[in-house]
Amino acid sequence: MRNIHRHVDEDELEQYSLGGISPEDTAVLEEHLLTCEPCRDQLASTDEYVLAMQAAALHERQVAASRHRAWRLPVWFPAVAAVACGVLLTVGIARWISASPARPVSVTLLAMRGAGPGSTAPKGRDLLLYPDVTGLTEAASYHVEIVSDSGRQVRQSNVAKGAGVKFAALAAGTYFVRVSLPSGQLLREYGLEIR
Numbered sequence: 222m223r224n225i226h227r228h229v230d231e232d233e234l235e236q237y238s239l240g241g242i243s244p245e246d247t248a249v250l251e252e253h254l255l256t257c258e259p260c261r262d263q264l265a266s267t268d269e270y271v272l273a274m275q276a277a278a279l280h281e282r283q284v285a286a287s288r289h290r291a292w293r294l295p296v297w298f299p300a301v302a303a304v305a306c307g308v309l310l311t312v313g314i315a316r317w318i319s320a321s322p323a324r325p326v327s328v329t330l331l332a333m334r335g336a337g338p339g340s341t342a343p344k345g346r347d348l349l350l351y352p353d354v355t356g357l358t359e360a361a362s363y364h365v366e367i368v369s370d371s372g373r374q375v376r377q378s379n380v381a382k383g384a385g386v387k388f389a390a391l392a393a394g395t396y397f398v399r400v401s402l403p404s405g406q407l408l409r410e411y412g413l414e415i416r
Contacts, residue, residue: 229253229260234267325349325387330398330411339412344393351385352400357408363400367413370395379403391415 229237229250236242237250254261325347328340332353342348352365365386366377375396380386398411 226253228257229263231263231267234260234264235271238264238267238271323347327351327385328413329353330413332409332411339414341414341416342391344415345390347390348388349385350380350388350398352380352398352409352411354382354400354409357400358402358406360402362403363408364403364405366399366401367391368397368399370397 233242233246233250237247242250254264323346326342327349328342328351330340330350330352332355350365352363354363357363360382362379362381364377365380366374367388368374375391376388378386378388393415396413396415398413399407400409400411401407
């Protein structure tokens with residue numbers, strides 16, 4: 222590029238704009254640009270193009286870097302995740318245990334003389350009643366009914382001799398458990414206090 226009167230081609234202008242030509246060629250090109258308006262206009266377009274490409278490349282590098290940073294987990298993340306999993310597991314097990322039905326409360330019903338309250342059990346829990354049938358008429362099974370203190374029947378079932386009978390939970394109050402023969406003959410009555 223020794224001739225200062227020759228127009229500069231696009232590749233040379235691009236190399237000049239990028240700073241990629243020798244100092245001797247730079248001096249000749251700049252001397253030509255002083256006298257040639259079309260080459261100055263072409264250099265201005267080339268500079269705009271080079272700047273646009275550099276800005277686009279910078280933008281792409283920033284986007285790629287932010288994507289890389291966005292998916293990079295901090296060093297402490299595994300420890301926090303392990304603690305969170307442990308807490309969630311503990312809460313889940315506690316909820317499962319509290320949601321699972323409680324075992325029925327075993328209550329032995331004893332025949333008592335007098336006005337004593339009889340047996341007691343907590344409210345809201347299923348009952349497994351074991352009536353004392355000692356001294357009663359021998360039978361393979363007995364009819365058991367629970368009545369409120371006003372005499373209204375609230376539960377009933379049959380039970381084999383020596384076995385327990387399960388009843389759904391009762392509200393707080395005073396109840397009576399009646400044991401009868403299957404024929405309906407009343408054999409014994411027990412007091413039951415639900416608290």
